Amino acid sequence: MLVATLVSAHGQALVGDALLARLACAVPGITRTAMLDGAIAADLFAEAVDARKLEADIRASLEGAAIDIIVQPAATRRKALFLADMDSTMIGQECIDELAAFVGLKEHVAAITERAMRGEIDFEPALRERVALLKGVPLSVVGEIIRDRITLTPGGRALVRTMRANGGYTALVSGGFTVFTGPIGQTIGFDEHRSNTLLASDGILTGTVADPILGKQAKLDALVELRARFKLVPEQTMAVGDGANDLAMLGEAGLGAAFRAKPAVAAAADARLDHADLTALLYAQGYTGSEIVRG
Numbered sequence: 001m002l003v004a005t006l007v008s009a010h011g012q013a014l015v016g017d018a019l020l021a022r023l024a025c026a027v028p029g030i031t032r033t034a035m036l037d038g039a040i041a042a043d044l045f046a047e048a049v050d051a052r053k054l055e056a057d058i059r060a061s062l063e064g065a066a067i068d069i070i071v072q073p074a075a076t077r078r079k080a081l082f083l084a085d086m087d088s089t090m091i092g093q094e095c096i097d098e099l100a101a102f103v104g105l106k107e108h109v110a111a112i113t114e115r116a117m118r119g120e121i122d123f124e125p126a127l128r129e130r131v132a133l134l135k136g137v138p139l140s141v142v143g144e145i146i147r148d149r150i151t152l153t154p155g156g157r158a159l160v161r162t163m164r165a166n167g168g169y170t171a172l173v174s175g176g177f178t179v180f181t182g183p184i185g186q187t188i189g190f191d192e193h194r195s196n197t198l199l200a201s202d203g204i205l206t207g208t209v210a211d212p213i214l215g216k217q218a219k220l221d222a223l224v225e226l227r228a229r230f231k232l233v234p235e236q237t238m239a240v241g242d243g244a245n246d247l248a249m250l251g252e253a254g255l256g257a258a259f260r261a262k263p264a265v266a267a268a269a270d271a272r273l274d275h276a277d278l279t280a281l282l283y284a285q286g287y288t289g290s291e292i293v294r295g
Contacts, residue, residue, distance in 0.1 A: 002051055003074040004044040004058055005036070005284045009066035009275035010154055013039035019065075020044070026061045029054065037289030041280070045074060070271040070284040072255055076235035078285050082163050083223050083249060084156075085241035086174035086181055086195070088117070089259050090188060090278075092151040095180045096130055102141050105133050118262045119244030123175060123215040128208075131198065135207025139200050142179045150180075152188065153259075155278030160189045161293040162282050169230060173222045175215050175245050194222055220248040240273075240281060241265070257281060 008014040016039040024030045029046040036042055048054045051071040058069050087094045100109035109130050116126040160170045172185040174195040185193035197210040212218070219241075227237055239246070239253035242261040250256030250269050258269035259278070266272040273280050282292055 001074045002046050002048050002054055002071055003077060003286075004046065004054055005041065005070045005280075006044065006058070007041045007068045007070070007273075007276040007280040007283050008039070009068075010277040012066065014065055014067055015039050015042045023058060023061055027054070027057045036283050036287070037292075040289065041283040043286070066275040068271075068273050068276045068280055070255075070257070070280065072270065072284070073235075076254065078236075079163070079238040079254065080168050080232055080236040081223075081226055081230060081238070082160070082168055082170045082281075083173050083219070083226070083237070083239040083253070084160075084170070084190075085219075085243065085246050086172055086184060087176050088242045089240055089246075090153055090156045090172065091184060092153055093149060095145070095150070095176045096127075096134075098145045098149050099134055099137055099141070100130070102137050103134065109133060117243030117245070119247075119264055123245045124213050127175065127196070127213060127215070131205075131209045132207045134198075134205045137205045139179065139198075139203050139205065146180065146183055150184065152184075153278055155276075155280070155282075157188050158292050158294055159278045159281055161295075162287060162291065164189065164191065165293050169226065171222060171226060173214070173219045173249070175213075175219075175243075177209075194218070216245040216248050219246060220252055223249050223252050238281065238285075240278070255281075255284065257284075 006015045020033040029048040030044050032045050034043045055069050055071045094113050097110040100106045115121045116123050170190045172190040172193040174181050176195050177198045178195050181193035181195040196214050199206045199208045235254040237253045238255045239249045240257040240259050256270045258266040258272045
């Protein structure tokens, strides 16, 4: 039995009774429907074995509506371990780009970031190149950036806090920097954070980053390590990210979700969130609106 969770675009309520009735008639295999949170989110249960085909059939019937679809086996939808990328996933910015703004190099650094996230260049040398350009930036600007420039992605706090309230473990795993993941992870509510360490002398960035660099392999390793620590099977894990350095982690997770992702990442992931906020990953687990820990 597969379950297809439909989630409306952030701030909208598009999954009403009429739509569900139409999909139940139009899509082969659907046996029943269930509302999760008014017309914001709902489940379609289907006797099917091909998740990709079921998603394609539903997507075609939605006729371009701003609704995301997450298809997975119904029996293993609830997750016990959640790993998340930070930049452009749990927050709306790339922190290294915001640091570069202080030396007038945001546009240059952002172009390198974009290429790295698309997988056009290797992450590690791209990170070292960008960090070198930050030499001389005072570490004290980090607090200002977090206060004035960083915005949390809607639904992120609710996602993390609801999973923790239900016994799940949550980890923020970023190719960014500990000076950001520490305070941001705490604000969102993660159990732990892992990222890279910017090196500084007398409070001034030296333009270098500590080894080893946390990138694609380290994110995968974190998932495998935490899964083993909590004695979980792969189906009990979930991960979300947007860039090429998230691909291995997303592929290893029981549910790997691409959030506003680069095309190659969106194509490879189990699910793609193009419209909904991060509470979609709670609805995908079967949580109803009344079960979500808000605030």
